[in-house]
Amino acid sequence: MPEAIWITFAFGLGLLVKLVGLPPLVGYLAAGFVLSGIAEATGVVIEETDVLQHIAHLGVLLLLFTVGLKLKLRSIVSPEVIGGSLLHFGITCAVFTPGLYLLMDIGWSTAFMLAIALSFSSTVLAAKVLESKRELRAFHGRVAIGILIMQDLIALVVMSLAAGKTPSEWALIVFGLPLLRPLLFRLLDASGHDELLVLLGLLLALVVGGLGFEAVGLSSELGALVFGAMLANHPRSQELAKSLWSVKEVFLVGFFLQIGIGGLPDQEAIMFAVIAALVLPLKGILFFFLLILFRLRSRSSFLSALSLTNYSEFGLIVASVALPEWLVPLAITVSLSFVISAPLNRFAHPLFERISHRLGTFESHKRHPDEQPISLANTRFLVMGMGRTGTAAYDWLKESEQNLMGLDSDPAKVEKHQKAGRNAVFADAEDTTFWEGLHMPSVEAVILAMSDIEGKLIAARMLRKLGFKGYIVAHTLYADEAKQICEAGADDTYLTMSETGVALASHLLDKKPATPSLTVKKSV
Incomplete structure (x- = not known):
């Protein structure tokens, strides 16, 4: 069974990278690439099965649902989140579009869509890294997650426009979801502390949120996130998040394996990924100075920017709709950014300690209200x-x-x-x-x-x-x-x-x- 081989490779390389101080997800990515390399060397065809794709998708939904459980929506509606995300998106597209047009010898529309795909940061990686360090609810964690949510909303709009489709008229029902909060709270109270609690989380994340939003033409990822956020104020929201932890972790292995098993790239795809990796620091630098502009301290700006210094799986989703021929180069680009970003975020605090005296010179004399x-x-x-x-x-x-x-x-x-x-x-x-x-x-x-x-x-x-x-x-x-x-x-x-x-x-x-x-x- 191919699934047994994938699990064996994922465990082996995940354990190996953990022993050297890297997050196991780097090993899962490497396992996918190793399998692709073995398949190419031996002539054996390794294809993604429906099971792996489904598990990967469920893992992303559960991750976003648990992220939503730890969010306070009022903390997302802030100048640094809305302004930072929109300014970063606009500046990135304005700089990357002509650069890609001149360097890659492609049309303006293709260059623009590639710039959009590269402007997003990874919700999966950033949320997982912040969660592993228990910083989702820290100030810099809330800023980073808020920006990621804004980017996801932008991606949904871009996908709708690129596909020439608009959400169903039934999508307006989403605006009435807050009315369901008392019912959801009662269900959570009545679910106890055992298997019913886990089943409730799966029901809301995968069925009501995931399939429900898809049925009205919206993103299933957004649906999982929204239903998690609706329960964030419940006293038992963290208990629900902990009950889903093991299930979510297992499913997320499929997501990272799926990226690697996609296949080894050709020379042009590798060159594209390397160039994109070389300009990756510019993405983080831009985030840092934009957050400084909104009066955040250098530490919060640095930690938020570092967690956002990667490319996004949402870029792959956008490409699958608008630029299917660019899927492989973008997949390698996203994977390479994960390999770079994950260890950097692991040592984010010691890294800031070393350069804090330099970054502090950029701080505004006026402090953000949350950082007085x-x-x-x-x-x-x-x-x-x-x-x-x-x-x-x-x-x-x-x-x-x-x-x-x-x-x-x-x-x-x-x-x-x-x-x-x-x-x-x-x-x-x-x-x-x-x-x-x-x-x-x-x-x-x-x-x-x-x-x-x-x-x-x-x-x-x-x-x-x-x-x-x-x-x-x-x-x-x-x-x-x-x-x-x-x-x-x-x-x-x-x-x-x-x-x-x-x-x-x-x-x-x-x-x-x-x-x-x-x-x-x-x-x-």
Whole structure:
């Protein structure tokens, strides 16, 4: 069975690239290309089956649905998202179109459509990278996802115009979807915590969102994203996202395999992909300066721009409608951009640390409202990361300490804590520029409760670099990470599961349950 061979290659190369510090998706891409190379060398024909295409499509839909679950639509409707995406699209088309026309010896219409295809960034890659680093709800993550959504909408418009088709009149029903939100909330409440919850996610992402939007002439990807976003404000939206995680990951393997199995390119296609890869940095540079123009700080602009520095699978979809003869060159271009972009995003934070002093010179004196500096003047204890662990630590300290502050990079989470009466503010503890010039004379201890290891390492390192002599404590799941955090500057690091076991045992001793008497009932 070809599927068994594909799975074997995908696992083997995925594991190999993971061992060298790259995302497994790079291995999945490589597996597809290796299979294509073997097929060409041996004369064996390897074709994409309907099963692989279907799995790949389902993986993309589930990814976009889970992205929607973590989105707040009000954060998308912002000047930097709308203005940044439209300006980038316009400038890219204005520069790439004449360049392609002169260099490739093609017609103006073909050059224009190629420029459009190259202007988009990958929703799949950017969302997966941001999700793996748990930065989807960080400020720079929300900006990047918002721009990607705008690009997807532009792509849908271009595809409709290129195909000479318009959505069905039934597409107007989409504007009434918000009326279904109470019903969707009740369904989510009634689904429990087991298999019904997973089936509800599949139903909304693949059937109602995917097939439903296709039936009225709209994109199935947009439908999955919209239905995910409609549930984003539900308290159990993150539980639904976690329940779909494994299914989504398996299906996404098919998507990346599909790109590679498409076949090895000829010399002209390779030259096109190489040239496009060489100009790829210009795409990120343009995003960086456009976001700086909208008063974002250099760190947010850099991280958002880096996650958008790639070419998009939506470009392939546009090409399949308008330029089918350019599918292979564009597929290689997209794949090559994935190979370049994925490892760069893996080291995005350390990379910014190295060049932050240079990028900071481009910042505007006026700051974006979401990036205003905060004051720690009277704070004695600081909790970085207000998830479940950070919130529990905050609430325990609050019983005896009033000069307490919590930081989190998720504005929605911060708003929730503020309504609950906690002294929480929006700030990204991983932001190296956050620490520059920070005056915290009263801080005595810091709890590092962020979810990712990179954030804890950066925070511990920056605290010690600024001369902080107080106590730093962190939690982690793994012993090797605990060692890294202590080496970065933390005084103590506790293993979460071990501490949970100790806490359970202490509760048992505190309760001191009486030994139950054993009554034996004699049978007559």
